[in-house]
Amino acid sequence: MxxxxxxxxxxxxxxxxxxxEPGGLRAAIREAVPACDDASVDELLALWQRYVEGEQHRIAQGHRPYANTEIIDGEAAGGVADQAGLADPATIARLATAARRxxxxxxxxxxxxxxxxxxxxxxxxxxxxxxxxxxxxxxxxxxxxxxxxxxxxxxxxxxxxxxxxxxxxxxxxxxxxxxxxxxxxxxxxxxxxxxxxxxxxxxxxxxxxxxxxxxxxxxxxxxxxxxxxx
CATH class of the missing domain: 3.40.50.1000 (HAD superfamily/HAD-like)
Incomplete structure (x- = not known):
């Protein structure tokens, strides 16, 4: 024992x-896309999480070279922006660094x-x-x-x-x-x-x-x- x-x-x-982590990402998405209701924010958060988990799994399986979380979070933020119709580069860039906050x-x-x-x-x-x-x-x-x-x-x-x-x-x-x-x-x-x-x-x-x-x-x-x- x-x-x-x-x-x-x-x-x-x-x-x-x-x-x-989920609460912080949810707040960052809401800040980036203030017109979204709670259900839409949750959908965007789920999109982000699925992407990150999927890419980390691909790296673990040897299907993608290692990329750090700053790169993968940036890609996830881009996917969220596309889904939400968000086009402002500064807003997308801030969203990409949500994990720092x-x-x-x-x-x-x-x-x-x-x-x-x-x-x-x-x-x-x-x-x-x-x-x-x-x-x-x-x-x-x-x-x-x-x-x-x-x-x-x-x-x-x-x-x-x-x-x-x-x-x-x-x-x-x-x-x-x-x-x-x-x-x-x-x-x-x-x-x-x-x-x-x-x-x-x-x-x-x-x-x-x-x-x-x-x-x-x-x-x-x-x-x-x-x-x-x-």
Whole structure:
């Protein structure tokens, strides 16, 4: 049985775990196309998400060379613009960078701040390096190092992305804790030997009955309290 006191380094997923990605994209679409009603915004968001997921899958399957999220988000924004009849280049360009302005969950900023006083904190994200830097600054998120799948030319759940965190942590995998709101993310980290903690989020992917993650928490406050308890 894993002991939480054995954890030396904490690694966080970002999109969906620390920030509300769908909510931020929805707000950016609404800003770009203010005449859209809620149903139309949801349709445009779904179009964006399907495109991004599809292109990342194509890259994982070797059907497309690696392209970072700034490129793929730009393509997704172009598709949304075409669907919505949006033609203004400046508006489309701003929409393409929406991932730099995603809002943090209400407990993310304070939770990371508390945790960073006790542990090295890394983030490990599919977001490209530039997006990750801008997003961290916008949302006020504190970590000691930001790691992007761009450095491995791959997207999670590819194993080489998790190896970036392990190489940076400099300790055995069983002393590195991966925190995410996505079951698929934690399964991949678990396969690499990392400890795993699921944090519940409104837009997350909850564990299934066959998942056996080390810990589950209702939010970041619970996780931080468990890690920092004497």
């Amino acid at each position: 894993a002991e939480i006191r054995d954890v030396e380094v904490v690694v966080f997923d970002v999109l969906g775990t620390l920030v509300d 995603l809002p943090p969950w209400s407990d993310s900023v304070a939770g990371l701040e508390r945790l960073a006083r006790h542990f090295p904190v890394l983030c490990l994200s599919n977001a490209g390096r530039t997006t990750l830097m801008r997003l961290g600054a916008h949302a006020g998120l504190r970590w000691h190092q930001a790691l992007s799948g761009e450095s491995a030319l791959a997207y999670k759940p590819a194993q080489e992305v998790y190896q970036l965190a392990l190489d940076t942590a400099g300790c055995p995998p069983e002393r590195v804790l991966m925190v995410a709101a996505h079951d698929w993310d934690l399964r991949a980290a678990q396969a690499r030997g990392m400890r795993t903690a699921y944090v519940q989020r409104p837009v997350g992917d909850p564990p299934t009955g066959s998942d056996a993650f080390d810990w589950q928490f209702n939010g970041l406050d619970e996780l931080v309290t468990a890690l920092t308890a004497p």
